[in-house]
Amino acid sequence: MSEILATFRARTPGSAARQDRAAAVMPGGDTRTTTYHPPYPLTMASGEGPWLTDVDGNRYIDLLGNYTSLVHGNAYPPIVDAVQGQLARGTAWPARNDAQVELAELLAERVGSVEQVRFCNSGTEATMLCAYIARAVTGRRKVLMARYGYHGSLEEYEVGTLGHGGPDTVLARHGDVEDFGQVLTERGGEIACVILEPVMGSGGLAVAAPGALAAIAERARAAGALFVADEVITLRLATGGAQALHGVTPDLTAMGKIIGGGFPVGAVGGRADLLAVTDPRAPRLIHSGTFNGNPITATAGLVSVRELTAERIATMDRLAERLGGRLIAAAEACGLPFSLRRQGSLLQCFCRGEEPEANATRDDQDLSTALHLAALNEGVFFAGRGLLVLNTVLDEALVDEVADRLGAAMASVMAEQAVAVD
Ligand SMILES: Cc1ncc(COP(=O)(O)O)c(C=O)c1O
Structure with missing residues (x-):
């Protein structure tokens, strides 16, 4: 040995x-x-x-x-204090809570492309919801992502992480405008959304060249697809997320990790007209979740984001x-x-x-x-x-x-x- x-x-x-x-x-x-x-x-x-x-x-x-x-490290005292206060008042209700709305406001204030927010409980749920919203608004099924990119555990994304496409997954080279452009020219009519991490977090930290994300976003929109930024990891890179560093305005942004202050979390932010498909007054997409926006996660997330x-x-x-x-x-x-x-x-x-x-x-x-x-x-x-x-x-x-x-x-x-x- x-x-x-x-x-x-x-x-x-x-x-x-x-x-x-x-x-x-x-x-x-x-x-x-x-x-x-x-x-x-x-x-x-x-x-x-x-x-x-x-x-x-x-x-x-x-x-x-x-x-x-x-x-902010483990058991960050301001988060522990805030959560202890909330714990004593209850952990989850089948009703809105103020912390949830404040966190949504804070994210909308910080991240340029975020007009409205839907909360969920993991980054996987967030990227999944992005695909579902894109499918609902475009009527198409496929997602286009970077080969070896990682967007959580939805099967459509997992096959891309492994490096081979699937029935609803089309791949191109990370950050390669030409490659994405070619796929969008050839198969654009099938693609509901292009999803990309500005920096490949799990993939080895490869980063798109300046301007590449904006160019890919433009080609996606020209093909009638949505452009989704997966900022589950990269939101920590700038107060406005990596999209601010890359000068790109996604249609939808998947968020997670730091916005939960150490608790399970996910969120989709973006254009109000797109998120409207989840509007409970006239839902085109059922998006529910027993713990969505629960006050513990929202309270912890508020401290985490404010203090970053x-x-x-x-x-x-x-x-x-x-x-x-x-x-x-x-x-x-x-x-x-x-x-x-x-x-x-x-x-x-x-x-x-x-x-x-x-x-x-x-x-x-x-x-x-x-x-x-x-x-x-x-x-x-x-x-x-x-x-x-x-x-x-x-x-x-x-x-x-x-x-x-x-x-x-x-x-x-x-x-x-x-x-x-x-
Ligand atoms: C870029 C990216 N997207 C999505 C996810 C999935 O998030 P979660 O593990 O919270 O489901 C991760 C997790 O590491 C991630 O790195």
Whole structure:
């Protein structure tokens, strides 16, 4: 057994025992495809600010924030206080609540293209609702998305994530205006919407060139299709979302993660005339959900979004840039083949000299799996696919500590490589 794996097992007997117990009642012992990693994922016990603690008492600097949702870290006191107040007054009612309306107002105020909002409970529900609205208004069925893009668990999108189309899924190359344009010219009459992430969050942080999204949006509209921005991750990149950075005005925007302050959430925002298909006074589309806009999520989301100011976004971005530079230097120092992409507070690491087109086309699995496990041994928690995510409660000292710990993890990966070669 490798040294890194042996250390991981020795540090985490509690998680190992829970894997066996969990696997008896949940396939593979987990309930999210992305959070599983071999030999077994950790079981967490608590989170506080930038720290996570597992059931064995190991502490980790949290560089994932529940896959970009916890933009203010774990158990952020202003969110905890607000939610505790709301908990005592009730958790969900079959009626409107004020926090829900205030959150909708805040999103409409911040995100240029958002005139009205419908809430749901996950990013998956949000992107699904975008497709359903697009189908209802265009009378067409197909979605056009980027190959290897990720828009949640709706089957029409999942086949695109895997890189092959499907009966209702058409693919083009991310950010490639010509490719999208050609598909829209040839098959535009079948396409209800074009859905794109300004930055491929799960796909490896590939970003569209300046002007590309606006050009694709224009071609979509010329073909009679809607242009949907999936900002479930990228809303954290600017107060107006990545659409403000890219100068594009989508017809619909899917939102999630940070707008729930750590609670399950999703929302579709956009043109009032399109969202009108969900108007309960004359619904053309039944959009219901027992927990849509519930006061707990809305209360937490309000604090989360209000406190994500332009200044705090700029600080996170600066810290991410610092971390990226230090990681490249650490990799160079120990000879690890390494490259990274950064978009704002998001960093995507690759254990290869050149960045691949997308995560799905990577060939650095062995090294990156070893680095992930070695990082856990050093007390840094990030996504198995190499995504590091900053939050507003990290400071320079802690970011430097992350760099030092990851430098040690890289060195242990290279030491193991050397043994393997001997
Ligand atoms: C771009 C994007 N869209 C949609 C989703 C789905 O959101 P959820 O996991 O809340 O269903 C995700 C989740 O990571 C995402 O990254």
